[in-house]
Amino acid sequence: MKEVKVALIGYGGIARSHSAGYNALQAEGEPIRLVAACDINPDQFARKVAINTGADKGKLPENIHTYTNIEDLIASEDFDMADICLPSYLHSEYAVKLLKAGKHVLSEKPMALNTEQCDAMLQAAQEANRKLMIGQCLRFNACYLYLKDCVDSGKYGTLRHLFMERLSAQPRWGFEHWFENTEKSGGCILDMHIHDVDYARFILGEPKAVSCISLDGDVRWQIENTRMYYDNKLVVINGSWDEAATCKFQAGFRARFEKATVISDCKTVTVYPDEGEPFTGELIHSNHHITEEIRAFVHELLAGKIQSDVNPPESARASVHIIKKLRESAAHNGEIVSL
Ligand SMILES: NC(=O)c1ccc[n+]([C@@H]2O[C@H](COP(=O)([O-])OP(=O)(O)OC[C@H]3O[C@@H](n4cnc5c(N)ncnc54)[C@H](O)[C@@H]3O)[C@@H](O)[C@H]2O)c1
CATH class of the missing domain: 3.30.360.10 (Dihydrodipicolinate Reductase; domain 2)
Structure with missing residues (x-):
C-alpha cells in the first residue's frame, strides 16, 4: 500500500476536526487521501456544525463520494481505512462490520459503551488481522x-x-x-x-x-x-x-x-x-491532536504495524x-x- 484511502463514517461534530486533519496531512504530502464519507443524514455533508462553542473547521474535498449507509459504502467504494466518528453507541457494531469487511479502523473514543463491546472489536480486529486504534487523542x-x-x-x-x-x-x-x-x-x-x-x-x-x-x-x-x-x-x-x-x-x-x-x-x-x-x-508540534493521531495511525499502517505501540486498543478498553x-x-x- 503506497497511499492510504480513507472513508469517514459519520459526518457530525468531531468529524469536522478529522476532515481538517486529512486536509492538513494531504497538504503536507502525507500518503493519505479521504475518498468517501458516510452519514445517515445527507444534510450533514453541507451543514455547518460547531462543537463546544468552537467554529466548524471541516470541509470535505469536492470530489469525495458520499453515502448514506455503510453497506453501500462497503460494496461500492475502494478504501483501506475507516475513520469512525459515529455516536458512541454505534462504535462497536460499526467497527466490527468494517473490520470484517477487511478495513483498518480508527474509531473515536470512548472505545465503546462497555468492555463486552470492546472485546467484540478486539476479537474482530484479531480475526481479520486488521489495525484497530481508538481516538484517545490526548496521547497525541x-x-x-x-x-x-x-x-x-x-x-x-x-x-x-x-x-x-x-x-x-x-x-x-x-x-x-x-x-x-x-x-x-x-x-x-x-x-x-x-x-x-x-x-x-x-x-x-x-x-x-x-x-x-x-x-x-x-x-x-x-x-x-x-x-x-x-x-x-x-x-x-x-x-x-x-x-x-x-x-x-x-x-x-x-x-x-x-x-x-x-x-x-x-x-x-x-x-x-x-x-x-x-x-x-x-x-x-503545533498541530491539532486529531491530525497527529491520524498521522500516527497511517505511519504505523504503512510500516506494517498492525499493533500500535503508543495507543493499543487493549489500553483503550482498560x-x-x-x-x-x-x-x-x-x-x-x-x-x-x-x-
Ligand atoms: N476526540 C474528541 O475530543 C471528541 C470530541 C467530540 C466527540 N467525540 C466522539 O466522537 C463521536 C461522535 O461525536 P460527534 O460530536 O461528532 O456526534 P454527532 O452526533 O455530531 O455526529 C454523529 C454523526 O453520525 C451520523 N450518524 C448517526 N447514525 C448513523 C448511522 N447509523 N450511519 C451513518 N451515520 C450515522 C449522524 O447523522 C451525525 O452526523 C462520539 O463517540 C464522541 O464521543 C470525540
Whole structure:
C-alpha cells in the first residue's frame, strides 16, 4: 500500500476536526487521501456544525463520494481505512462490520459503551488481522506530550501530584440528542472524563485504586471528581458537562514535580521551577491532536504495524474498564476501589 484511502463514517461534530486533519496531512504530502464519507443524514455533508462553542473547521474535498449507509459504502467504494466518528453507541457494531469487511479502523473514543463491546472489536480486529486504534487523542496532544516527557525524563524529579480538568456545557449538537441519553453516551464520565483517565494511565500506568464522586444534572453522570492512587502520587481529575451554555470548553493540567510545577491550559505549557524564572515550554508540534493521531495511525499502517505501540486498543478498553470502577465507587459515595 503506497497511499492510504480513507472513508469517514459519520459526518457530525468531531468529524469536522478529522476532515481538517486529512486536509492538513494531504497538504503536507502525507500518503493519505479521504475518498468517501458516510452519514445517515445527507444534510450533514453541507451543514455547518460547531462543537463546544468552537467554529466548524471541516470541509470535505469536492470530489469525495458520499453515502448514506455503510453497506453501500462497503460494496461500492475502494478504501483501506475507516475513520469512525459515529455516536458512541454505534462504535462497536460499526467497527466490527468494517473490520470484517477487511478495513483498518480508527474509531473515536470512548472505545465503546462497555468492555463486552470492546472485546467484540478486539476479537474482530484479531480475526481479520486488521489495525484497530481508538481516538484517545490526548496521547497525541503536544501539551500533554510535554508533560509525559517531564515524567519520563525525570528532569524535575518525581511527579508528586497531578490535577487535571475538562469542563464544558452539556453537548447538545448530537444526532437525535444522543449525548443527553446516558444509555447512548455513558454521560460525561464515559464520554469526556475518560480522556484524562486514559492519559493518566498513559503516563503513569495502572493505578492501585480509584475513587470517584459524581453528580447527576439533567443528564446522569454529568459531573465527576476522580482520584487515581499511585505509590506516593495522587492524580485528581474534575470533569463536567454542567457549565453555562455560554462558557467555553476548558481543559488543562497542573503537575507538581519535586523541583517544578508544570501548568497547561491545553494551548501552552508553562514551567515554574523552584529555582529560576518561569518559562514557556517548547512543544514538539503545533498541530491539532486529531491530525497527529491520524498521522500516527497511517505511519504505523504503512510500516506494517498492525499493533500500535503508543495507543493499543487493549489500553483503550482498560480505560473503559476503569470508568466502570469509577461508577462503582461513585455508587458507594466515593469509596476507594482497588484494581
Ligand atoms: N476526540 C474528541 O475530543 C471528541 C470530541 C467530540 C466527540 N467525540 C466522539 O466522537 C463521536 C461522535 O461525536 P460527534 O460530536 O461528532 O456526534 P454527532 O452526533 O455530531 O455526529 C454523529 C454523526 O453520525 C451520523 N450518524 C448517526 N447514525 C448513523 C448511522 N447509523 N450511519 C451513518 N451515520 C450515522 C449522524 O447523522 C451525525 O452526523 C462520539 O463517540 C464522541 O464521543 C470525540
